[in-house]
Amino acid sequence: xxxxxxxxxxxxxxxxxxxxxxxxxxxxxxxxxxxxxxxxxxxxxxxxxxxxxxxxxxxxxxxxxxxxxxxxxxxxxxxxxxxxxxxxxxxxxxxxxxxxxxxxxxxxxxxxxxxxxxxxxxxxxxxxxxxxxxxxxxxxxxxxxxxxxxxxxxxxxxxxxxxxxxxxxxxxxxxxxxxxxxxxxxxxxxxxxxxxxxxxxxxxxxxxxxxxx
Amino acid sequence: xxxxxxxxxxxxxxxxxxxxxxxxxxxxxxxxxxxxxxxxxxxxxxxxxxxxxxxxxxxxxxxxxxxxxxxxxxxxxxxxxxxxxxxxxxxxxxxxxxxxxxxxxxxxxxxxxxxxxxxxxxxxxxxxxxxxxxxxxxxxxxxxxxxxxxxxxxxxxxxxxxxxxxxxxxxxxxxxxxxxxxxxxxxxxxxxxxxxxxxxxxxxxxxxxxxxxxxxxxxxxxxxxxxxxxxxxxxxxxxxxxxxxxxxxxxxxxxxxxxxxxxxxxxxxxxxxxxxxxxxxxxxxxxxxxxxxxxxxxxxxxxxxxxxxxxxxxxxxxxxxxxxxxxxxxxxxxxxxxxxxxxxxxxxxxxxxxxxxxxxxxxxxxxxxxxxxxxxxxxxxxxxxxxxxxxxxxxxxxxxxxxxxxxxxxxxxxxxxxxxxxxxxxxxxxxxxxxxxxxxxxxxxxxxxxxxxxxxxxxxxxxxx
Numbered sequence: 001x002x003x004x005x006x007x008x009x010x011x012x013x014x015x016x017x018x019x020x021x022x023x024x025x026x027x028x029x030x031x032x033x034x035x036x037x038x039x040x041x042x043x044x045x046x047x048x049x050x051x052x053x054x055x056x057x058x059x060x061x062x063x064x065x066x067x068x069x070x071x072x073x074x075x076x077x078x079x080x081x082x083x084x085x086x087x088x089x090x091x092x093x094x095x096x097x098x099x100x101x102x103x104x105x106x107x108x109x110x111x112x113x114x115x116x117x118x119x120x121x122x123x124x125x126x127x128x129x130x131x132x133x134x135x136x137x138x139x140x141x142x143x144x145x146x147x148x149x150x151x152x153x154x155x156x157x158x159x160x161x162x163x164x165x166x167x168x169x170x171x172x173x174x175x176x177x178x179x180x181x182x183x184x185x186x187x188x189x190x191x192x193x194x195x196x197x198x199x200x201x202x203x204x205x206x207x208x209x210x211x212x213x
Numbered sequence: 214x215x216x217x218x219x220x221x222x223x224x225x226x227x228x229x230x231x232x233x234x235x236x237x238x239x240x241x242x243x244x245x246x247x248x249x250x251x252x253x254x255x256x257x258x259x260x261x262x263x264x265x266x267x268x269x270x271x272x273x274x275x276x277x278x279x280x281x282x283x284x285x286x287x288x289x290x291x292x293x294x295x296x297x298x299x300x301x302x303x304x305x306x307x308x309x310x311x312x313x314x315x316x317x318x319x320x321x322x323x324x325x326x327x328x329x330x331x332x333x334x335x336x337x338x339x340x341x342x343x344x345x346x347x348x349x350x351x352x353x354x355x356x357x358x359x360x361x362x363x364x365x366x367x368x369x370x371x372x373x374x375x376x377x378x379x380x381x382x383x384x385x386x387x388x389x390x391x392x393x394x395x396x397x398x399x400x401x402x403x404x405x406x407x408x409x410x411x412x413x414x415x416x417x418x419x420x421x422x423x424x425x426x427x428x429x430x431x432x433x434x435x436x437x438x439x440x441x442x443x444x445x446x447x448x449x450x451x452x453x454x455x456x457x458x459x460x461x462x463x464x465x466x467x468x469x470x471x472x473x474x475x476x477x478x479x480x481x482x483x484x485x486x487x488x489x490x491x492x493x494x495x496x497x498x499x500x501x502x503x504x505x506x507x508x509x510x511x512x513x514x515x516x517x518x519x520x521x522x523x524x525x526x527x528x529x530x531x532x533x534x535x536x537x538x539x540x541x542x543x544x545x546x547x548x549x550x551x552x553x554x555x556x557x558x559x560x561x562x563x564x565x566x567x568x569x570x571x572x573x574x575x576x577x578x579x580x581x582x583x584x585x586x587x588x589x590x591x592x593x594x595x596x597x598x599x600x601x602x603x604x605x606x607x608x609x610x611x612x613x614x615x616x617x618x619x620x621x622x623x624x625x626x627x628x629x630x631x632x633x634x635x636x637x638x639x640x641x642x643x644x645x646x647x648x649x650x651x652x653x654x655x656x657x658x659x660x661x662x663x664x665x666x667x668x669x670x671x672x673x674x675x676x677x678x
Binding site for chain 1: 475476479480481482483484486487488490491494514515518519522530531532535539540542543545546549550553556557558559560561562563566599601603
């Protein structure tokens with residue numbers, strides 16, 4: 001049984017998902033919250049395995065609550081639920097410690113997969129986020145991996161170049177090669193594709209305890 | 214030609230004045246020479262005339278009488294009526310005065326031992342008079358001394374000449390000084406005035422002072438232009454503020470609309486989707502007509518949700534709420550998806566995220582639109598394949614640079630103002646300039662043909678007002 005806390009400020013969406021969670025096999029609805037504060041209280045009191053957080057809520061959005069959970073050291077894993085489809089929200093969610101990102105309108109079996117993936121410590125990204133990177137591809141070199149990791153942590157190319165003792169041009173060239181191998185078109189897509197493929201792990205990039213707020 | 218009319222007029226006047234001065238000086242010298250020659254010839258004439266007179270050498274009574282008559286006749290000559298004007302003396306070899314015109318004995322010291330064959334000399338006596346003196350020998354070992362006062366005879370004429378020359382010189386000098394002053398005070402400042410007037414950026418400079426000198430007319434003109442500039446500045450300020458308010462109001466409306474759509478219509482359709490999904494799950498007959506209706510209903514609701522989401526994004530990008538860097542990265546990401554094969558790297562200086570935390574959604578949106586326009590220009594006009602976006606803090610300014618590897622263009626030929634750009638059909642660039650200015654910032658464009666293009670925008674980190 002995966003115990004889940006659901007936080008969404010919109011009543012009918014909340015009740016719809018809650019109804020599904022109650023009935024779904026292997027899942028248990030531990031509690032519901034209608035804003036950020038009550039979600040945070042719920043997580044502390046109920047200690048659910050997973051928190052399904054809406055990104056946009058009054059009194060503390062999902063990103064804020066996710067990073068609070070990550071900093072508190074509670075075992076609760078976070079899955080972001082949102083009506084927004086911007087890739088930067090995904091990056092922000094990942095940096096806040098979320099294990100996945102699902103659109104609210106997604107079919108229930110997709111949500112189910114996401115819940116299982118996230119609660120097992122994996123990473124799940126809604127396929128409709130216009131990220132059409134292939135699941136397989138050529139491997140990254142060690143140098144490329146280093147560049148990708150630094151980039152994933154949000155460091156600018158100049159900083160990555162300084163840390164790796166290479167020029168910015170070289171960093172840019174590595175990025176081009178990384179994009180090609182991962183089927184990505186920019187840094188965000190490269191990081192997301194690498195996460196999806198398991199080339200890099202979430203705990204390698206989250207800036208938990210860093211300067212996220 | 215017409216550009217230099219004033220200078221040419223002044224040069225012509227100066228040239229003629231100098232020529233006049235030279236001619237006057239030359240005429241004065243020539244006149245002095247002529248008068249000198251005339252006096253010498255006159256005094257020589259007198260002496261020779263007398264020495265060749267027949268009989269003066271005779272010691273007879275008749276001879277003496279004739280000589281006396283001759284002297285008397287000569288003394289009618291106005292030049293010989295008084296010793297101050299001149300005179301004739303018959304002097305014996307031992308220096309004794311034999312006879313002479315009235316009072317001419319006084320003139321004896323002027324001889325000063327000149328030999329009779331000498332040219333006439335000019336001698337000054339101790340009273341400050343100047344004489345021309347000629348000495349000629351006559352028979353019997355006697356001498357004739359003729360003296361004519363230059364001072365008395367020529368003074369009026371010389372005076373006229375000299376005063377003419379002085380007045381000519383003084384006039385020339387006055388004209389030259391006048392020309393110099395005219396140049397220093399008018400022509401030169403006027404040229405600077407015109408140059409600075411040409412460089413005035415109307416509406417951009419609050420205080421314009423073109424002239425700071427003694428000429429009241431130029432001061433007045435400068436004052437009028439200063440007032441015009443101030444007015445134009447204020448008008449431009451007012452317009453900018455008005456446009457800012459307008460844009461702000463518009464963006465606010467859009468944002469509000471997007472939020473209402475998002476919180477209302479979008480959430481409702483999402484709720485509907487969830488219910489339809491539940492209904493489909495619970496439908497007894499998965500292949501019956503009810504299930505098919507539900508599938509169609511979900512499809513419709515899904516597309517409604519997607520459409521509303523697109524409207525929201527178009528009205529006001531939700532990701533502007535992610536802060537400046539997130540928003541610019543999202544913009545770059547979307548652009549790299551829109552322009553296949555173009556790599557856009559966004560590099561923000563470490564710590565900038567925190568420093569721009571309260572930048573404001575409206576300003577984030579404006580910068581994102583500038584980036585969008587810059588990238589679109591780079592790709593469409595420059596054919597760029599790689600675009601480097603950089604962000605850092607410079608003092609209390611945010612510095613945003615968009616550098617591409619495209620073909621570039623001649624940025625110098627563009628002209629500065631965005632009005633000209635707009636007039637020239639470069640709407641994209643003009644919009645970027647305008648947005649930068651509405652943010653209280655500036656935009657610079659650096660590009661050369663074949664050398665890529667760089668757009669630099671600096672915006673105050675703190676909101677103005």
